[in-house]
Amino acid sequence: MKVPDHGTWLLTNNEDDCKRTCLQNCSCLAFAYPSGIRCIVWNGSLIDIQQFSVDSADLFILLNCMYGETSKPKIIVAVVAIVAAIFVVFVYYCGSMKAANKAQQLVDYSLDQAVSKDLVLFEFKKLEVATSDFLAINKLGQGGFGPVYKGKLEDGQEIAIKRLSRASGQDIEEFMNELLVISKLQHKNLVRLLGCCVEGEERLLVYEYMPNKSLDALLLDPHHQKELDWKKGFNIIKEICRGLLYLHRDSRMKIIHRDLKASNILIDENLNPKISDFGMARIFGAEQDQANTLRVVGT
Template identity: 50%
Template sequence: MFLFSYDHVDVSGSESSHHRIYLTVITVIIALFMLNLALVGFCVWRRKKRSSRSMSGMAISLTERRNDEGTEAKGLDLPLFDLGTVADATGNFSIESKLGEGGFGPVYKGKLEDEQEIAVKRLSKTSVQGVDEFKNEVVLIAKLQHRNLVRLLGCCIEGEERMLIYEYMPNGSLDSFLFDEAKGWLLNWPTRYSIIVGIARGLLYLHQDSRLRIIHRDLKASNILLDMHMNPKISDFGMARIFGGDDTEVNTMRVVGTYGYMSPEYAMDGIFSVKSDVFSFGVLVLEIISGKKNRGIYDSSRRLNLLGYTWSLWREGKGLELVDEAIGDSYPKAEVLRCMKVGLLCVQERPEDRPTMSAVMLMLGSDSALLPQPRQPGFVAMRGPLEPDSSTSKQDSLSINNVSVTMFEGR
């Protein structure tokens, strides 16, 4: 009886001890989890506060530089719009006014009291592009004025709102015509040639003729906007970089841009220069001629993308087979082949082999026979996910919602 009682007490004590240990462990785990959650919340709060402080500082800086009438920033020549004006112009950011959405956030069409139509890019709280890109675009594009660059009319920095106000482009982006079989026929060859020349002029201005030497770094069909007369205007300068002094190239660990338009040396090694934009321009030229996206598959046996497919046709003397069927049969063959040759010269693998944009402008008006022979393009074969040979999709095949890709690579 005594032994039974002793064993009973011992077992009960053991169970009680295990129970206490179990509770202690659970308590410690919960405490660590809550502490970790609090730390994450604190970091997020600090980041938002820092961004808000940065943008508030920017707003103050812009406000301080306003002239006596309070309408423009002296240093940036950039008007500041108040939130009420922008809200009224866009119907309080109504669904009906929404034009689309990209990495920056939603874009709305609006009309000011003077009947001027505007496009409003509203920075989303979940934007994959962010405050840095917003500031970059405000400071940079405000200093640029060219007929082939989209014009920034002003910005709105009020409370948590960050918005860029642009001139409205009634025909939208180039890709909405180029890669849509139902609308591609609206781009006849004279229009396409005019678009090629206009983009070239805009890039030449950025690289050589503006007060600043600027590398766009995200030149693509969706970043070419078309006005009511189908004149092209380069847009979206959030990723652009200013070259200072005698810099000819820069090495970066933060590679930004869109797959299919990136030059090999930039995508692989993080090295960018004016020749990076030249490569992107060459891709655009071949897309404009063909109505096809670079990242499609146009020779399944060799997995050739548009660059590889064009190169193959060119070497076989079949270059005209690349021409978009939507153009029809009536086009100046010599001019088309000259543009194709210029495009191939721009996408050569080695940056030193590619022409400058000033040379490109001369080439576009020269006899094709006088131009140098192009060498093999870079990235002639697909390395990423397959995309069918189709020109009907309006979506950028390289990212969701036309968001530019940002890659982080250790150097």
């Protein structure tokens, strides 16, 4: 099925835990466990369900339960015709979900907000081809999120692909946070997100390519230091400030980056800086000027 609107995303280890969580909650109506998105449960009305032949997920609906220490949920035999009808309409196995449907659900049901219409949902195979199967020679760097690769699309456009490392300390929440935040922002001093890919266990973000890498490389690389005279350096400082001013004051959402450092400032071919890496960013309300965090983040 195309899973219902207004689901709640839960952190669970496997499908059995997801099922158990739903069965132990009297208000739970249904659950799904799409690969790459994990557990989603519904406690309210099941809205906007559609039966798809492709790009869909198994939807498990709780029909009727008897709760007790030893009892298990049981389907009432008297309504077997209704049960059959519900399963025909609402439960349909359609194989593995593709990147477009997964990425849409990732945002719709975990963050309950839509991705920008300009965002492209890439197939993983196309990104493999663009990077020559993520060849080491195309690796631009390594961050807390994972490795970043240079790629070239079929139309010749150069891109930078950030690939989530399974061994990284960052999880799907930070991936979605970056996806949500940066897709809603437009400024010449913010790196432009072109699209994403969520396919199986793979999670990737696709950005415009910055030929001069990051500001720390520009500052520390002896070959580039001579390019950075006082005038160009001062211009980089001003442009970073303009990007921050947009985030803090002029954008539709007030954004606090929380991890601003030289390695998160990318430099284009004209030595213009662009702020990147919004995995740690926080969105503030229009009148909000402070917030608490439950853990220390950033550098």
